[in-house]
Amino acid sequence: MKSNSFTVEIDGIDKEILRDLMSDARKPILQIANKIGISGAAIHQRLRKLEQSGVISGSKFTVNNKILGYNTMAFVGIYLDKAARNPETVRELKKIPEVLECHYTTGNWSILIKIICKDNEHLMQLLNTKIQAIEGVSRTETFISLDQQIDRQIQL
Amino acid sequence: MKSNSFTVEIDGIDKEILRDLMSDARKPILQIANKIGISGAAIHQRLRKLEQSGVISGSKFTVNNKILGYNTMAFVGIYLDKAARNPETVRELKKIPEVLECHYTTGNWSILIKIICKDNEHLMQLLNTKIQAIEGVSRTETFISLDQQIDRQIQL
DNA sequence: ATTGAAATATGTTCGTA
DNA sequence: TACGAACATATTTCAAT
Secondary structure: OOOOOOOOOOHHHHHHHHHHHOOOOOOHHHHHHHHOOHHHHHHHHHHHHHHOOOOOEEEEEOOOOOOOOEEEEEEEEEEEEOOHHHEEEEHHHOOOEEEEEEEEEOOOOOOOEEEOOHHHHHHHHHHHHHHHOOOOEEEEEEEOOOEEEEOOOOOO | OOOOOOOOOOOOHHHHHHHHHOOOOOOHHHHHHHOOOHOOOHHHHHHHEEEEEOOOEEEEEEEEEOOOOOOOEEEEEEEEHHHHHHHHHHHHHHOOOOEEEEEEEOOOOEEEEEEEEEOOOHOOOOHHHHOOOHHHHHHHEEEEEEEEEEOOOOOO
């Protein structure tokens, strides 16, 4: 994996390979190869290059949060006493397993996080006893996701 | 995949299998088997059950947006003229490839979206010519993600 | 960059406990 | 549920173009 971050250009065949694997990480190389019309070895080589150049950052199984009992997703905007406290706050947020994303953002808040909870009760406990308890957090604004209509990756 | 949505209970071995595959969808079953201390066939059987029960919702290759030239991620809160317009608005948002997530939310906005753009110029164009152009969108509030510090799935 | 074929590694099925 | 062994597929390497 390259450490610098110049933009990498990929061609149409790379895109087709990536599109397939982005929707199913276990799709067999040969199946992709036959569809595109080049050999499996060529796909393999292209994948190796895409990994080395850092275009591919990994692969993941995804699980259904709701079936596991996690029904409440929410976004929380966090106001901090001093913006300088950002790094300490993030360090604390990392320790909270319900926090799925954490962004430094422009606008009203210092930090915006996405969290997943079992239910509203769990969400309330999390906000009151974990998030608000973090040193430096002065106020939060919570937006519960009633329904997620789109969840996808960048389209190649 | 089951269609009802009762909560599914999974045991410690299932969790260990899922944790491994959630961090690397292509990790060989036998490697997981050896680590846990059960046979590959047993892992295979458990995975089949986890798929059938709907716990596993898929697998994905993930790509590095920045290396592909997409450097600006943002959240946009959308105010609608009438809340009843929600479904039409979502239909339009689905057509915009830069939209990665779309949530109906409680709070100020009707809808909160996450978008990915090449740069601030691209973001501005997207907001002015695509998002604001959607019938029913009255106002938007944009929060640019200056840096994403956490990006992970639910922790089993 | 690409190929086909060989070698290796992995996934899947099945009879049994 | 779990096992191991047999079987079926998939990945990886490689010499050649």
